[in-house]
Amino acid sequence: MVCSAFMIDRSQDRGLVRSALRRSRVVALLGPRQCGKTTLAREFVPAGSDNYFDLEDPSSLARLAEPELALRPLKGLVVIDEIQRKPELFPLLRVLAERRPLPARFLVLGSAAPALLKQSSETLAGRLETVVLEGFRLADLGSHAQARHWLRGGFPLAYTAKNEADSFTWRRQFLQTFLERDLPQLGVQIPAVALGRFWSMVAHYHGQTWNSAELARALAVNESTIRRHLDLLTGVFMVRQLAPWFENLGKRQVKAPKVYIRDSGLLHALLGVPAQRDLEGHPKVGASWEGYGVEEVLKALRPDGAYYWATHNGAELDLLLFCSGRRIGVEFKRSSAPALTPSMRIALDDLKLDRLMVVYPGERRFPLAGKIEAIPLAEIATSSSSIS
Helix, strand or coil: ECCEEEEEECCCHHHHHHHHHHHCCCEEEEECCCCCCCHHHHHCCCCCCEEEEECCCCHHHHHCCCHHHHCCCEEEEEEEEEEEEEEEHHHHHHHHHHHHHHHHCEEEECCCCCCHHHEEEHHHHCCEEEEECCCCCHHHCHHHHHHHHHHHCCHHHHCCCCHHHHHHHHHHHHHHHHHHHHHHHCCCCCCCCHHHHHHHHHCCCCCCCHHHHHHHHHHHHCCHHHHHHHHHHHHHHCCCEECCCCCCCCCECCCCCEEEEEHHHHHHHHHHCCCCHHHHHCCCCHHHHHHHHHHHHHCCCCCCCCEEEEEECCCEEEEEECCCHHHEEEEEEECCCCCCHHHHHHHHHCCCCEEEEEEEEECCCEECCCCCEEHHHHHHHCCHHHHC
16 A cells, blocks of 8 residues: 555454455454545455445436435445445345345444444344554654654545645544544544543553542533543544453552553644644653554554553552463663563562563563563554564
8 A cells, every 4th residue: 555655564454354254144344434444345356346435426426316225236245435334225225134145245444433333243242343544654654764764644635745834734633533523423422622621631641540539520411421532532433442450469450441642643742742843842751652552562462351450569560461371561661771670570469470571662572571561562563473
């Protein structure tokens, strides 16, 4: 895939979709608008094909005036883009997916709507597989792109903008459009100004343990409203709530989630950080690096489970991953030469980790202690063999 002057390799995403289509009769490709879902889908079915329906296109809507007459005769792969605009199609897709022999499979694209997920789970249980797309990974771009990717994030038009100022402007406009147009189209009734204020406050909590009561006081609303706002932004893949891991270790452990803005470029837009030099001097630079690392590690390793761990005595671990029965600890350090800390040793022993990776922005890996090793983020993001 060629985008502006950049060669972007999205073969990993193509592979995930292709594998899902082999296993499942209906595949949902979900993610926020502008993250590249349509471009990827058109690599499977061209836009002008009879098998491609874009529900923002009046001609596609006209073709689907009688959905069963339009969809039943089709063979091969059928793509339906912006499926949340016609949720009444889901019961029909269930019927079409049960045919024997099966003449067609369906790839449906949606802007990560909670209503979409609910509707599909009810009508397509056992027939639907979900693939989440969140923009460019570092693996798509190459290790040389790490600084640019961290600053601008993974949205294609933000990453490939002509300069930092243009990228920042695009991201700010994206935030406004998402609040004022996209969320209302998904049935969200919260005023854009109120949700925008909340989103900005979440950005300042990025990388911290969540405290609903504190935000409720700041915004003069009740805690249940705060939790609904947070769950909404989580459901549309804008925020990650990282759950705590706790077990009976004889220590008081933190049991509230940590929150992150999932795309580092949107985080920087919310914080008012337009350029690399501004990011380097910003008080949230360490938390920004941690969140960027969390997303890239999770995308690369695709663990069976992901948590953080912390005790009220100060011991903590940024990520606890369960990978094929192994316990992998991950710490993020924005340092050219990360050092061993007492907290790392406590986490290694208390959590019975098989290994602990200290992820940093350098270029070489080196041991810190038995089972503890410093590893460049770019190496993990571009090669999952780093955990071997």
